[in-house]
């Protein structure tokens with residue numbers, strides 16, 4: 001008999017549509033996937049070499065649970081250089097991916113009855129990580145007109161004496177939008193006034209366009225830094241999703257609890273991947289610049305094409321590698337006797353009829369949108385846009 005926790009947990013919905021697309025591909029259908037959540041670039045050669053060297057040097061045993069000191073130092077240097085944030089080794093934890101850091105945070109600070117504010121559209125794992133730790137997600141909607149930034153008024157209205165934390169994600173998956181410094185200052189002020197923690201997922205920090213700059217909310221002052229756990233990693237910035245290295249920085253007591261939790265679950269992150277991560281952080285960064293230039297071309301093309309399709313309206317995202325068009329203008333139209341009434345209906349229709357995989361917005365808590373990833377070749381994006389246009393035009 002499963003525990004209540006075992007029954008409550010749901011599989012990641014982005015993986016479900018991916019499974020269906022893969023099944024169609026396996027049976028010979030030419031499916032173009034705009035569903036993926038990882039860079040389509042290979043991990044840079046210098047990073048791979050560092051891993052090969054680690055293997056040859058026999059760096060293949062258990063390490064310190066929270067990551068080796070040279071990696072913690074590289075992370076500390078990154079925070080200092082990129083975010084003007086100064087940390088010590090006791091304030092850093094290296095985990096098996098940023099998702100694992102986020103899970104350790106959930107275990108360390110959420111408890112029965114605690115409420116955690118999650119702005120929607122949200123990354124799919126946030127609410128479930130809150131739920132499996134017996135706390136309650138409080139979903140607060142954000143709007144296109146506000147650039148998908150949490151409104152201070154709505155935030156304040158949703159805070160009770162049970163509220164423990166706010167989860168922020170900028171640049172955002174799925175919207176591709178970025179919080180301004182001013183918006184973060186307002187949120188920080190409210191969080192401090194109500195004594196709330198901020199969990200700040202900054203994994204897309206390096207993927208920014210149109211001169212947009214990234215601000216870490218922890219960098220806004222000494223007080224807010226003491227209430228913030230910053231999460232980051234190498235999966236997106238260095239095309240290292242499979243290596244499983246992410247990290248968290250925050251107050252000593254919290255990092256210590258997270259490290260203890262990690263010591264009872266995974267132990268240290270992979271020793272070889274830790275050596276690769278040092279090279280990723282300290283080696284040349286031109287790979288990331290090249291990737292951002294390439295993503296930018298695709299972003300420009302995809303967004304402008306989407307806006308020429310009837311019923312679709314797409315704001316231009318400033319970060320990450322997703323377009324998040326408003327598709328509610330399509331709802332109510334139908335084809336072959338089937339009416340498209342929701343983002344899932346649209347995603348199923350596009351997959352079955354156009355052989356294009358996208359992720360329905362309801363997976364992220366907003367049914368008015370779908371998410372298209374442009375972490376795929378320009379050629380695929382071109383073909384996909386043609387197919388989407390034709391499929392939408394078939395709807396009456």
Ligand SMILES: *Cc1c(COP(=O)(O)O)cnc(C)c1O
Nearest residue numbers: 097098099123173203233235246
């Ligand atoms: C990809 C992603 C992560 C997880 O990254 P890993 O380091 O691979 O675990 C975390 N947050 C968001 C918003 C992401 O898109």
